[in-house]
Amino acid sequence: MRTHGYVIAGEPVDIHVVEDAQDVRAFQDWAAGHISAGRPVAFDTETSGLDIFSADYRLRLAQFGDQRTAWVLPVERGRLFADAARRVLLDLPRVVIHHAAFDWLVADRCLGVPLEHLYPRTVDTKIMATLVDPRQAQEGGVGTGLKPLSAHYIDPAAPDTQEDLTRVFRSLGLTKAAGFAGIPLDHPTYETYAGLDVLLTARLLYALNGVHAELGIRPTLLEYEHRIAFICAHMQRTGLLCDVEYTKALSDRLHAQAEEFEHKARRYGVESINSPKQVADALLGMGETLTERTAGGALRVDKAVLLALADLNTSWERLGARTPNPLADAVIRSKRAGKWKSAYADTFLQTLDAEGRVHPFIHSLAARTGRMSITRPALQTLPGRDVMIRRAILADEGHVMISCDFDAVEMRVMAALADVRRMKAAILAGEDLHSYTRSLVYGDAPDPDGRLRALCKGIGFGKIFGGGASGVARMTGADEGAVRSAMRTYDHVFPEIKRASNTWQREAMANGMITTTVTGRRLPLDRDRTYAVVNYQVQSAARDCLGQALCDMQDAGVLDYLRLPVHDEVLVSAPAEDAQDIARAVEKAMNFDLYGVPITASADIGKRSWGSLKGGDY
Template identity: 55%
Template sequence: MLTLTHSVGGTTVGIHFPERAEDMDGFRAFLAGGDKVLAFDTEGTGLDIFSPGHRLRLAQFGNGREAWVLRTDMFAAEAAAALRQPRPYVMHNAPFDLLTVDRHLGVRLEELGGRTFDTRVLAHLLDPRSPQEGGIGLGLKPLSAVYVDPDAPDTQDGLTAVFRSLGLTKATGWAGIPIDQETYVRYAGLDVILTHRLFRELGPMVRDVGLDHLSKFEHHLQVLLAILQRRGFRLDVPYVERLRADLLAEAEEFKRVARRYGVENVNSTAQVAAALAAMGETMNERTASGAPKVDKGVLLPLADLSLGWERLDVRTPNPLADAVVRSKRAEKWATAYAEAFLDLRDADDRLHPMIGALQARTARMSISRPPLQQLPSSDWRVRRAFVADPGQTIIAADYQAVEMRVLAALADVKKMKEAILAGEDLHTFTARLALGEEVWASLTGPEKKRFRKLFKGAGFGKVYGGGATTLARQTGSTVEAMKRVIAQYDAVYPEIKRYSRRLMERAEFGRREVVTPSGRHLPLDRDRLYAATNYVVQSTARDLLAQAVVDIFAAGLGDHLLLPVHDELIAQAPTADAEEVIREIGRAMESTFYGVRIESDPDVYGASWGHGYGCAVKDGTCTVRTDHPRKHGVAHA
């Protein structure tokens, strides 16, 4: 048996690597040693657990004093038996390891998840900030350096050097490094020792600040979301292959358009800026080096497009700006989505996106590998790749203006609450209220649409942040016009400004944080106290969706769920029952929050996810669907 020693927190720890059957007597004695909670971790061949070639190589068990690193090609049965012992386990980023052992060791999520603690969850509850935001972050090594040992070893650098010495990369090293290589074994063993010690520090801290209830909720939620990740979403592979080819052709087509205006490389800032200037465009924004800025935020308004890729109707689109953004988007989608779908799918042509339960400071959920939440609602083509299982239909329900309803409830905005109760469209109501009934009645249809967009922008500025400059870019308005709209918005809803000021004053003279209705503590930056309202509203909207996921599982409807995306839950149901099932899911999502109804908008999409976003099949081809006012497509099949 290989045994390594290391110093952690001033004490010597042991890392044991059994090499033959008789070495496992020591492991069995370790399990019987009286530790109530053990740490657990895995080492596999990569991050993509469900890809056909993924393998589990090591399973590590440990406490604060020693670790046992088991080869799963020799001791898989012993590792599985240990996990089935009726004891709690602690892991760092538990969903990854839970899904790994579910697939490779046969220890099911439902069997192990309910008795698993996650130090990443505990760390997020105590401080959700990333290092870039002034926090520790959520990585095991940085957290250990603060809470366990300032000299906590980060063997990742050593491993990377070993990978290079073997002619391997970071991507191939995990599969190619010899399983008994000393740095690899040490890395694996130290992770569980650090995780166990970190748990002993963070657990009491979470209890001391009164966050036990959130800890229980988040641990339960992440197991449910891991079940969705394990379930996956079926891909229409022939469609994805065509989509990739079409997107690459589209990218090339728009590159040809750009070349007509002297731009040989759409990724060249200098070429694009010079060509736009020659066409008479004024480039006011600058990069840190002083060069004209031509990022998406600058180019989309020049192309008369919002950040959501919807037509602004405020200017004649600049053909070069339009070509550049469309070429770059098509090329990105071809690789980041179509190629990624094909690369990440499992043997049954299902994709298993990673669902992050706790992301960013506000705890908003995220979808990664691939990042499906970044898709604009104005184009159905990528979503069309996801299809229902045989005999099933895609269904979905999203919240109706949930952030605005949360804001109305928290700030007690009386007129907004009355509009919600009356079933009014909030953005139209706000525009009519601000302009006055007489002026509103005198406007034409396009004028009403434009003012609705402006006041919608002002409202979402309250929810997501952003001043007049940002909102002007998003709405296609001028900065001065947007300033007037914001002032009008504040005049008709004075409660919001008072609520924001109250939150900022409490943060300035208190602990520089806000506490959400669920009890979540959200730190504020010293120079961005104005973000207090944004954080509380966004985090509360997230908590409502998270509670809905829990309630849907409790109602016996969890088997239908596929993905949470923003404020929407994507699901499937037998075609004959689709209407009834989505009504029940929508009902489970609804609640009353501080006297304001939180309502859902259930819908039967059809054969694919894209059918809810503008794809309507006619003669086997997707065409633009016109009967869905919230989601509309602009592309042709």
């Protein structure tokens, strides 16, 4: 056995590296003491990378520890060490993990310890820290990573080993991405880094327990977030079946589209569509007026500006507000094709497992408000009406795709939380909320092309997402002056929204700039953006509507059919003969009452591909 000494917060700690059968017995004796006493043990893994389900994925080290002692098992060396890690992990009554969803899946795949076994025994210190403060360092928070949290709560020198390990990677000629797979298993810096992670996690649990007690964070909220993390990890483990041949052809087609529109841009003097100056100069030469500038003073020609010039809204639908500029149209279409090729088609192909499935990372607590996100690939960024990319994702053999999507959930949540009398009445009467709002704002004014309805819809979402008149004007294509006038009328017919905003802001200011949601979630406000309180309250409650629905789906016995939560939609793969029953169960979980406002959803049963739910024919 080799032992590395270290000091954390002035206290000496030991990191034992297991080398042989005798060392394994010593580790098991240590673990047995914790098991019999019911004490929590921290667990962590070092792996070859992040793509858990790739063919060549390796678990290299498995670590266990308490506040003073860590044990590092070189699992990559053979069955003796893997079996020891597995047995202890199966027997531990309480496990502490930082970012449990990742290590759950690693243990499930590489150690044969089922996700279902570990989840009920786990406390995730990342979830605990997020419920204290969800902000990252760049937002003014501590962050939710183990190293910054340890530096804040335990020892300012805690992150040092991360820098040491990065230097070792460089000395070995390895990038950071390749370093974890290529560093020698017995490198002392690597072993120390691994052991410290569990020592810090064990100490972090103790510190965060105190903070939770001091702040009065609800234990039920902590349990709820662990359950949602488990459900999301379950979906990630299942993965999405990919139509590989279609995806290969799609990659080629998107490449051709990117080149086609890039060639069109060259006709207007733009040699590089990624050069903002070339694009801006060419647009000015075509007679366009550009007024917005970047922080550096350059003319802004980002996606929002180009969409407006191309007469498109954020869903890539024609606005009819102006003659589309052909250069702006070509630039954004070329960029989109290139992005979709790399971000979706190519990422699908690069991350396939042996069974032709992709396993996107589902982050159950991503945004400050708790909203979920999906990465690798970022499927939540797909436009709502896309068929092309969604066509690549298939239901299992003999299954069909089902989608269940909340109906205008943010607007309904806002009506519930702010107790908006007229809005609630319209919802209860079954009226189209945006058409109803148009009638209140514009009376009997004709609206043959639906622009007034679209403007009222844009203002409603502007209230929720913190968009001012300029943002709503850009989104809807309406004149900014007309938007400001409509917003004043909107505030007059729905005064409760501004009233609730003022109340929430006052409460936050009296509570150290913290607004507390209906589920007890603490959300820090920025002093220069206190108006965002409406966004935080509504988005967080809408996220928890989805979270509770997922829990209810698990209770209804349909967890194995769930594939992905995307925004306010749940994607399901169900056997064709059972599709109606499963759709009803999912739909039932997504229909409930929130402070007198019905939160509703309806399930659609498609064909084999996800794209069929958006109008595709397969």
